[in-house]
Amino acid sequence: xxxxxxxxxxxxxxIQLKEHEAAEVIEELADHLEDxxxxxxxxxxxxEECVQEVLREVSSWRDLRAEIExxxxxxxxxxxxxSQFWFPAFLTLFLSQVALMLIQEFGPRDYLFAGGxxxxxxxxxxxxxxxxxxxxxxxxxxxxxxxxxxRTRQVHIRRSHIPGTSVFGFGPDWLAASVNI
Amino acid sequence: MIASGIKRGTAxxxxxxxxxxxxxxxxxxxxxxxxxxxxxxxxTLAALYPMLYRLEKLKLVQGSWESSPNGRRRRCYRxxxxxxxxxxxxxxxxxxxxxxxxxxAGGSNA
Numbered sequence: 001x002x003x004x005x006x007x008x009x010x011x012x013x014x015i016q017l018k019e020h021e022a023a024e025v026i027e028e029l030a031d032h033l034e035d036x037x038x039x040x041x042x043x044x045x046x047x048e049e050c051v052q053e054v055l056r057e058v059s060s061w062r063d064l065r066a067e068i069e070x071x072x073x074x075x076x077x078x079x080x081x082x083s084q085f086w087f088p089a090f091l092t093l094f095l096s097q098v099a100l101m102l103i104q105e106f107g108p109r110d111y112l113f114a115g116g117x118x119x120x121x122x123x124x125x126x127x128x129x130x131x132x133x134x135x136x137x138x139x140x141x142x143x144x145x146x147x148x149x150x151r152t153r154q155v156h157i158r159r160s161h162i163p164g165t166s167v168f169g170f171g172p173d174w175l176a177a178s179v180n181i
Numbered sequence: 182m183i184a185s186g187i188k189r190g191t192a193x194x195x196x197x198x199x200x201x202x203x204x205x206x207x208x209x210x211x212x213x214x215x216x217x218x219x220x221x222x223x224x225t226l227a228a229l230y231p232m233l234y235r236l237e238k239l240k241l242v243q244g245s246w247e248s249s250p251n252g253r254r255r256r257c258y259r260x261x262x263x264x265x266x267x268x269x270x271x272x273x274x275x276x277x278x279x280x281x282x283x284x285x286a287g288g289s290n291a
Contacts, residue, residue, distance in 0.1 A: 024246075025230075028207060028256045032226050035208040057226040067231035071238065 002037070002051055004030040011061040016069050025068060033057065095140060192232050193241075194275055195222055197260060197268045200242060204259035207233060233258060241267055 008030045015022050033054050040050035058064050199205065199213040210233070211224045236242045241264035247257045260268070 024256070029226060029230060031255060032208045059227065064227045064231070068234060071231045071234040
């Protein structure tokens with residue numbers, strides 16, 4: 001009796017599944033081949049002929065490996081578009097808004113340059129703070145966008161879109177301040 | 182023997198149908214399909230298992246390891262409630278297709 005487990009294990013080497021899952025798949029496929037082999041033996045074929053017949057069950061082990069991988073892998077909770085673009089984009093927007101609120105609350109006081117008068121526009125200190133906040137939130141979003149692995153070109157295209165969202169967060173306020181100046 | 186392209190489309194129906202009678206392991210599923218279709222449909226290992234795993238992921242079938250009386254551990258598949266529900270419209274769709282194809286074939290012969 002041929003070692004069907006060994007054969008299947010060898011042919012499916014490098015299958016991208018968890019260790020216990022791969023072991024289960026190997027055991028199951030080996031069982032199938034063994035059953036087929038016994039069935040051919042019962043039909044009166046010679047052992048060598050049986051092995052040849054059984055091996056015909058799989059024309060391409062590489063294709064089978066790829067099909068098993070894709071059929072057993074769990075679908076990610078977020079699809080690529082969501083995980084690489086929308087999620088980082090909204091996170092950037094959220095972070096930039098939080099940063100703006102923090103600047104408003106704890107940032108430098110406008111009266112430093114306004115000479116004690118109520119400010120009519122955003123102070124230079126505040127604008128410096130906003131620009132300083134832009135970089136970390138943008139970097140954070142880029143990193144999140146890059147984490148879910150995709151084709152490099154797609155990831156770079158998405159990464160180039162992300163800074164736009166943090167500008168969207170800071171933009172209106174910055175524009176208002178500029179117009180006032 | 183039916184061509185592999187057509188067979189692939191009918192595979193889901195074939196597997197769910199044979200599992201309706203009770204739980205079976207992979208090799209038995211393949212043999213049941215072959216016997217019930219008198220050899221017209223034959224699923225190789227390469228065609229059967231990726232599909233079984235896909236059906237399992239869709240929760241139409243459920244696989245579990247069971248020990249046979251001779252002590253051999255086998256992975257048996259059974260139809261889930263979702264699978265049973267899915268089988269009804271699936272059968273209807275396919276029978277409509279067969280009727281349509283028969284009409285088409287009859288029309289061209291006439």
